[in-house]
Amino acid sequence: MECFKFCISFLVLQTLLTISRITATVSPSCPVVFREYIGALGKNVTFSDVPINPNVEFHFLLSFAIDYTNTISPQPTNGDFLIYWDTDNLTPSHISSVKAKHKNVKVGMTLGGDTVNGKNATFAPTSITSWVRNAIYSITKIAKEYNLDAIDIDYEHFNVDPDTFAECIGRLLYFLKQNNVISYTSIAPYADDSVQVHYLALWRKYGHLIDYVNFQFYAYAKGTTIPQFLQYFETQRCNYKGGKILVSFGTNNIGGLSPEHGFFDACTILRSQGKLHGIFIWSADDSMKDHFRYEKLSQNLLASAA
Numbered sequence: 001m002e003c004f005k006f007c008i009s010f011l012v013l014q015t016l017l018t019i020s021r022i023t024a025t026v027s028p029s030c031p032v033v034f035r036e037y038i039g040a041l042g043k044n045v046t047f048s049d050v051p052i053n054p055n056v057e058f059h060f061l062l063s064f065a066i067d068y069t070n071t072i073s074p075q076p077t078n079g080d081f082l083i084y085w086d087t088d089n090l091t092p093s094h095i096s097s098v099k100a101k102h103k104n105v106k107v108g109m110t111l112g113g114d115t116v117n118g119k120n121a122t123f124a125p126t127s128i129t130s131w132v133r134n135a136i137y138s139i140t141k142i143a144k145e146y147n148l149d150a151i152d153i154d155y156e157h158f159n160v161d162p163d164t165f166a167e168c169i170g171r172l173l174y175f176l177k178q179n180n181v182i183s184y185t186s187i188a189p190y191a192d193d194s195v196q197v198h199y200l201a202l203w204r205k206y207g208h209l210i211d212y213v214n215f216q217f218y219a220y221a222k223g224t225t226i227p228q229f230l231q232y233f234e235t236q237r238c239n240y241k242g243g244k245i246l247v248s249f250g251t252n253n254i255g256g257l258s259p260e261h262g263f264f265d266a267c268t269i270l271r272s273q274g275k276l277h278g279i280f281i282w283s284a285d286d287s288m289k290d291h292f293r294y295e296k297l298s299q300n301l302l303a304s305a306a
Contacts, residue, residue, distance in 0.1 A: 035059040035280035039085030043285040047098040053299035064113040076124040079134030108150025124159040150184035162201035170206030190216035218256035229257040244277040252286040
């Protein structure tokens with residue numbers, strides 16, 4: 001354990017010394033992808049419950065790892081991440097099993113989220129350097145234990161300015177990719193000015209490190225129409241210029257454009273324009289009640305586009 005800490009500390013130092021000289025990084029190939037958040041709601045959903053189409057790249061995103069104490073009154077831990085997903089049903093052995101059975105499956109973890117034990121999961125580092133150091137150590141440890149392939153950033157509340165957020169997350173992503181801890185990175189913003197300003201600061205400086213933008217289109221108003229959805233998509237393409245914007249919906253009767261009201265029609269339009277990079281769903285926990293009907297439809301659509 002001490003050797004592991006020393007190695008991590010040395011690599012962190014290298015990262016902090018070289019980060020200012022970054023101009024580019026080599027990312028893995030990013031095919032059309034289906035992504036599913038899983039494990040946040042404690043509904044006993046497992047990987048094997050979810051239908052997996054062998055003809056699409058499939059990413060499970062464990063939700064969540066959070067740098068807060070797991071107490072009645074949670075407190076920030078300055079980058080020391082704890083696991084908050086369903087650890088009874090989504091274990092390292094379960095990950096090994098689903099990957100062995102389905103060669104197209106990758107598994108990642110999502111950082112942050114909306115709340116922790118009823119309190120906002122606010123991004124609140126003590127300093128850039130200390131947060132990055134702690135985050136690298138704790139996330140590397142989790143990633144190795146669970147054999148993870150990806151990391152997703154989903155902070156929605158902030159106690160720092162956008163540039164501080166950008167530096168903390170950007171340096172973390174650089175380290176994780178540079179040292180092959182993970183292969184894929186993504187961010188999960190939504191259309192709220194106080195949220196977007198932080199993610200856009202990150203994108204401007206470190207967008208070259210980010211493979212996917214899991215944009216939360218379900219955060220738009222319920223009853224969104226197809227033309228509105230397509231306009232929202234174009235707006236975010238402009239915001240995250242050059243990024244692979246993934247479209248999305250929720251299976252918890254949340255907002256946005258639902259499958260019942262034309263989501264897949266909108267996807268077909270985007271596919272005809274060469275703009276459909278993938279779909280993600282929030283979340284498997286909610287989808288279980290309907291036997292993952294829309295997971296099947298989403299993957300079939302993507303497979304036909306491959």
